[in-house]
Amino acid sequence: MNLIEVLNWSVALVPVLVMVVLFAWLDVFKLMAPRELVGPLIMGGFMALVAWPISGQMLDTLPMGYSFYSRMVAPWIEEALKAIPLMILIAANRIGYKIDAIIFGFAIGAGFSVVENGFYLMRYPDLTMPVWVVRGLGTAVMHGTTTAILAAVAHELGERRLREQGTGLAFNLLWFVPGYLAAGFIHIIFNQFPDRPGLVMLATLVLAPIAIIGLLRFGETEAQLWLVEESEGHRLWLEEWRKGGFPADASGQRIAALAGRATKAESERIREYCMLKTELVLTAEEELLDRDRKLEEGESERLRTGFARLEALQQEIGRTGFAALRRILPFSRNDEWELSELKELLESE
Template sequence: MKSKWYNDGFQFLDFVWTGVRRNYDNLDDTIAKRLGEKVDETNEQVEIHLSKMFSSVFKWHTKDEADRIFIAGTKATTPGLRKVSSRPVKPCFFTRVFLVLALSFTMLMLLLYLFGSDKAIPGMIFIGSLAVPFSLLMMFFEINVYQNVSFLQVMQTFLVGGILSLLVTMLFYLLLPIQTNISIESALLVGVVEELAKTVVIILFINAYKLNYIFNGVLIGAAVGAGFSVFESSGYVSEYGLVTIYTRSFQAIGTHTIWAAIIGGAIILGKVRKKPFTLRDFVTKPRFFVFLLIAIGLHTLWDWDIPGTGLATSITEELIVVVIGWFLIFVMIDAGLREVRTLQGQLIVKKKKRGGHKVG
């Protein structure tokens, strides 16, 4: 009987993996069609390797390199499309941001536990809630190879978007009262409400900034999700005590920031290029809707405490959610790099056409 469960489980995982790979491999066609290009079946896929992606983390970097990253997004510092890199992304400075925040949190802990200073508690709540989500946000800021979104815009989206998404969530909760139990129905309803609230806010900011690239959508989504995560975690401390900050800080590596980043990228994939995302896009674009449903599913699994199980099962659930979430982030990164190649290919074709007319 046990062997049958294992076999059925592996068959199901194989089925799911096959479906995911099929969608993943078709992203080239989706991007090309969205940009109005003919599908090139010989187009080489962009390779994504964890070891390569984070290979620059432990290398020495100068202050000038950091300055170039954080002054991006202005008229003077946004590169033209020809200068945008389609090489594998290698973010690194987000780890420096995390180390600064982690060091700050450690010093606040010393104030509290060594010297008994209760004045350190508000700082611990804020820095503890901020450390992981904001560091992830900085990673997505680095990954935005177009460098067309400024740090000021990111911070506006992080603060205003994070709080606005909580306000929209509360509005939805008024319409759909949530029961505080551990049932799958309750977890699903929470997932639907919170992910839809973030989606609405992400769409508002993407449309307001007139953004059109996958990396832009991922960044704006991450900003809204990070803000949501920080303010939500801070609120939970008042309800469940300071110990909450220790668990939620590390759990943030695979929750709201990641889910919202996935949705942000999917919004770009689902909208007409150089046009705002509309209500019609929301209900008629299956690829966007699939990613939204996956985000809701991940949120539901994260919140659901399976009856009759213990801590080991809960940790396993969380690990599954984190792995799937990050896999989809790499799918978005891959899609974003392919989009750069497609757009740059369009420029080459247009240049050749103009050249041909001149000769004639």
């Protein structure tokens, strides 16, 4: 590979990856380590591999030219494919706040663009540097931005369900429809000016970072308010548990009824499990609010002991008893995500 080819590959692939790292760095909560960005990048790249044969098949079988397909059809197919990894991540409870939804979304779009540009680099090696500059600084950034917008809108529509009590599946395809439409229309507008690639690239370089940074700042404010509200609620629950009673809310009363039907030993295990889990969730929220993503000296051992005891209590309560308890616990899917973040922080110590 000569110097020109190295430069072509660099300008086509590297800028959008740098932007992924930059946006993750701008996250004040530091929710994602660099290694966590690899997954969405790979998922986005895989979707580009899927898109390639779909595009070829449609062009071969449907009566449309490449220009019409590129401008009017491809955007909808590509945005739908990029939405699939987001659906998987939300269904698997790997996205907690809007901030990480946006960053994951941009990373998926970036992965898609890297593989797509790689295809073009191998298929059209004789194209000149300006083409790869436009694709690396224009098309690639557009792909990341549209998926980030899709992610932000889907999270906004689904966040009430994510904050509801209960740890069952939180997923609704309708959450993704408005964001998908927005992403598709932006993509279509981008593709309408094949004769002015430089102008479109410059517009993208100006507007895309403004949009992403604006979304990140909105997500930051929302997450801050969300954390303060939920930590206060969990602190009140914990105080009620520590006083020896049951929380006065509906969930607490259902737990009291379950404990009342159990033996004394079983009732004590239920109380201990609920109190310990509340402590751990509250600790997770306080660590996120602290923002430095570092545990105080001696905190790691206490938390490891707490998580180990939580697992032991689950085993002691038994499969049937825990299934009944889990249905009425006052914890949301987002609380479970916060606990997973705390565990990841422990593992990184």
